Amino acid sequence: MKHDFIDRYSKLESPVHARDARAKTIALFVIIIACVTTPPRAWFAFCVYAGLVIVITAASRVPFRYLLTRMMVVVPFILVVAVFVPFMHKGGAATHWGWLTVSNNGLLVLWNVTAKSLTSVACLILLTSTTHFPDLMHGFEQLHVPRFFTMVSSFMYRYIFIIVDEAERMKRARDSRNYHGKWLWQAKVVGYMIASLFLRSQERAEHVYQAMASRGFDGTYPRYSEPKMGAGDYVFMIFVVATALVGRLAVLWT
Amino acid sequence: MDVIPIAPQVAIRIEDLSYAYPDGHRALNSIDLAVHRGETVGIMGPNGAGKSTLALHLNGILTGQGRVEIMGLEVNKKNLKEVRNKVGLVFQDPDDQLFSPTVKEDVAFGPLNQRLSKEQVEHAVSRALAWVGLEGFEDRSPFHMSFGEKKRASLATVLSMDPDILVLDEPVSNMDPRGRREFIQLIGILEATKVVVTHDLDMARAVCDRVVLMDKGEVVADGRPEKLLSDNALLERHGLV
Structure with missing residues (x-):
């Protein structure tokens, strides 16, 4: 990828x-x-x-x-x-x-x-x-950019390609079943896929949070090193x- | 002279634990279980038996009705931090566990939350990475690593916290035979009380001193692996063969 x-x-x-x-x-x-x-x-x-x-x-x-x-x-x-x-x-x-x-x-x-x-x-x-x-x-x-912004960006960097991969897999599964886009149809299926991706992402977010909480995350994100x-x-x-x-x-x- | 407290012999004590998910599905039904120090216990059962739900109770991610004690400490809001320092939970999907841009940051996450000093954190990180054989992976992004490497890195992220109890959720699922063999070996070497959630019979035979069989949220059998796992009728009844 x-x-x-x-x-x-x-x-x-x-x-x-x-x-x-x-x-x-x-x-x-x-x-x-x-x-x-x-x-x-x-x-x-x-x-x-x-x-x-x-x-x-x-x-x-x-x-x-x-x-x-x-x-x-x-x-x-x-x-x-x-x-x-x-x-x-x-x-x-x-x-x-x-x-x-x-x-x-x-x-x-x-x-x-x-x-x-x-x-x-x-x-x-x-x-x-x-x-x-x-x-x-x-x-x-x-440079004192808010921690929230950098945290969200870091998560995006880590997970966006996993989500892209998931979308790709869904697309393959869809195409394997002879999906050929007629217009109205297509819109509907794309909608389903987006909804499904959203749910998966939300589920993943929940799991990631659990993994963070398991390691003592309390809302503050400590820094590793200060170059x-x-x-x-x-x-x-x-x-x-x-x-x-x-x-x-x-x-x-x- | 100070009185040295006798270390509790029971690492995990679960009494009458029940849990229902918000949608009403009862995942755990009055579970009683004690895990002794140094033991490696396999929690086995078919999909949906409640194994993972039970694992999530061991460090207070989920809290049901009943009582869970870790090293003599009740799992409740007040003790949560201490409990999570004692219990290292490794999730099934390494992409859930590894959320930082680099391996080093991820392995350092737990120790940093323990508010260790910079030197201690660095020491903990390099020690944990050495344990799992991932020296030199510090600056790698998890996205570029193989599944087996990601699994090892996930393990390192909790080993760096030096937990007394390791809880591993499906540690070898989706792994290729060699990766699986090596990972099982690695788990065998680690010195800690271990709870291994799995439906892999070979793995249970290889690492567990004891197997707890679950089905439909209940404990249905508890015994030594060579006895339990050769009882084909029992295994078949609970969907393991």
Whole structure:
């Protein structure tokens, strides 16, 4: 089963992988925040962010191809939200391509949405591809992200593929009995399957809780170890944060 | 001089225990049972006999009517923490037992709940993993492990708590013959009072000093495995052959 869907490449060895989860989380979130607050015409700033993403990716040995493919997940959202804007936008300067009229302001909106969402998603993919998921959750905890959130995420990481497996088995059992989807039928059977998966998951949750309670779980989740940030972690974090801020603040002078 | 208390000879004492599930199904019907220290007792019976339900009473996950005592301590709300430190319960499905992203964290879960120091926790983790032969699996994700490895890791998660009593629910079900043989061997070596819930006759013969036969929520026979498990009429009556 493809358990590496969430944190594929997170076990590579590279200077980026070796950094503390907190350093990476802070550094990449600073890029995201700087990026989404940058005015759309600040071309230099966007080049700086893109440059940072490229440099970090190269240093991490995560294949660019993989990064680009995963980034495609936001394309549908961009399509839905922004792709028609250049054609619908009224007023202001416009460019004519044959029978097409494209609003310049609209194009700027499209560029703005695309550049910002792609940069943000690239940062998140980099974070999860260079950090082993349990370490990432641990880093979040040390950054005082609520324990409830990290616990739920950890359970999801542990169990989502078991649930996927279960769904797969049910699908096979269904198809083995000559199921061929006629539309209304199909909807009904899919409904049954979802209900059954839900019940199974709930039952599993109950068993997991029993196993936890058996080992003295009392609602608080004690921590195993507290890694420390080293010099390399600080250097990485300060370098990325400073570069991103230079890009962001350069806007003020131009 | 302090008086050294005499250790109780009875590890588990169950008196008149009955339990009905919320839907009204009576799973246990006035069970009486005593398990002595150091004994390995097999709880056997067909599906739905109430074996697992009984196991869940041994550390207070379920509480029915009647009385359950662990090492002289009554299982009730007040003693729950202490009872759960004494009784290590290993569930049938290792995916229920192993809920952490890595093996190390899972094995450390019990000791951490016992509020041991960091060094003690680490010691307990490496000792438990060595016992089950999973050294070097610390950072593995349970999802990437074979069924047999997951079973061993499940066992390690309770061994790390150093329990007096081990309760194993269907420890070798779904295992391949070699994994099964090795696991049975492993259980045999462990020094603790053991309660093994199973319907595997070979396993009962190999590890148990005593077998308790259950059917329909009641104890129907109690004796030495070589005697009980060669009584074909009895086994057939209760769906074990």
